[in-house]
Amino acid sequence: MDPKKILNDIISQIKDALKIGPKGLVGVDIGLSAVKVAQVSGNEENGYTLLAYGSHPLPEGAIIEDDIQKEEEIIDAIKQAIEKAGIKSVNTCIGLSGPNTVARKLQLAGGSDEEVEDQVSWEVEQYIPFSIETSKVSFHIVGENEGGGVDVIVAAAKGEVVETYKDLLIQAELKPKIVDLGVLSLVNVFEHLYFEKLEDPNHSWIVIDLGAQKAEFVIYKNHKIMFTKEIAIGGVMITEEIQRQMGVNYYEAEDLKNNGDENGNLPEEILEIIDDVVESFFAEIKKTVDFYISSTSDESFVECVLTGGSCVIPGLIEGLEALLGISVSIINPFEEIDYDKKNIKEEQLNEIAYRGVSVLGLAMRSE
Ligand SMILES: Nc1ncnc2c1ncn2[C@@H]1O[C@H](COP(=O)(O)OP(=O)(O)OP(=O)(O)O)[C@@H](O)[C@H]1O
Ligand SMILES: [Mg+2]
DSSP, X not given: OOHHHHHHHHHHHHHHHHTOSSEEEEEEEEOSSEEEEEEEEEETTTEEEEXXXXXXXXXXXXXXXXXXXXXXXXXXXXXXXXXXXXXXXXEEXXXXXXXXXXXXXXXXXXXXXXXXXXXXXXXXXXXXSSOGGGEEEEEEEEEEOTTSSEEEEEEEEEHHHHHHHHHHHHHTTOEEEXXXXXXXXXXXXXXXXXXXXGOOTTOEEEEEEEOSSOEEEEEEETTEEEEEEEESOOHHHHHXXXXXXXXXXXXXXXXXXXXXXXXXXXXXXXXXXXXXXHHHHHHHHHHHHHHHHHHHOOOOEEEEEEESGGGGSTTHHHHHHHHHSSEEEEOOGGGTOEEOTTTSOGGGHHHHHHHOHHHHHHHTOOO
């Protein structure tokens, strides 16, 4: 074995044991369109600084839902993103999503730690679409509920999926330390950014991360996640429609959608496709909001905030405002989170602001 690697391993083991260094874990977000990595310093009280960020695109169909289709390419993209970011640490927090993961708020009767644990396993068994014996479950108590019990947020993922993703990191020469859910890392950033505005216990917020293959949809109220759902809508549906109608390949369609023609304008044909597909996004969002309202009678929405690469689709904000009847805006993480000007270039800021929120949340986690 390479002596340098042995030495590095020993040093990192010592660092692990002592937990030294101001930097947190390296966040790794594997989305359909790209791998994103980030490193952050700081904490909730003193604020956070983004130290490093890197992303690397994935080829078409590298991952479908949470099923890895092109393992080598993903490992390579992780390595490239880490290299571009100039990240040297190896301890990582990865976010999972997809049909084999579940995040839910549960109202439990409460009691001792063991009693709560028992209640969690009983309840979770009813909600997860996979067997509890083979899944990884973790939960944290968010507070007491009106009935005198406790509210908990439960995160569960199919064991195999956790192992597959950990293995990807190991193959990319990283160390998986925390496996989180993408939707919880999104909420992590949202709470940090909007902290003061979330004081009113009667106000509900809608948070949406509209990515390439899915939208993470969250309703948040009174410092709690009230509801989450992964909706099967995303930018790739527009890309596929452009491919189909215009007879171009995936990469050409992405380029047409994101950059327009040679003058940077979106041709009429593309705008029509976008409008049609976005209508179907609205229908799905409306269904989800209506489901929430009918099951909780809560209609106290005050604001909707968006993130994800697809939130810049023309007409999206206006359409959502008309649909929901509340103001809709795009999350700007840099209103609250500082960044290292030596390491993060001005021209990266836009991309990070739109597409990096989830990975920022992962990098804000501490062990
Ligand atoms: N200027 C733009 N106009 C329209 N869409 C864009 C633009 N820039 C990026 N997108 C779209 O945003 C999506 C990528 O966003 P993001 O990085 O948030 O997704 P992801 O995390 O890879 O996907 P997912 O979370 O769904 O797995 C792609 O569908 C891409 O085409
Ligand atoms: Mg994403």
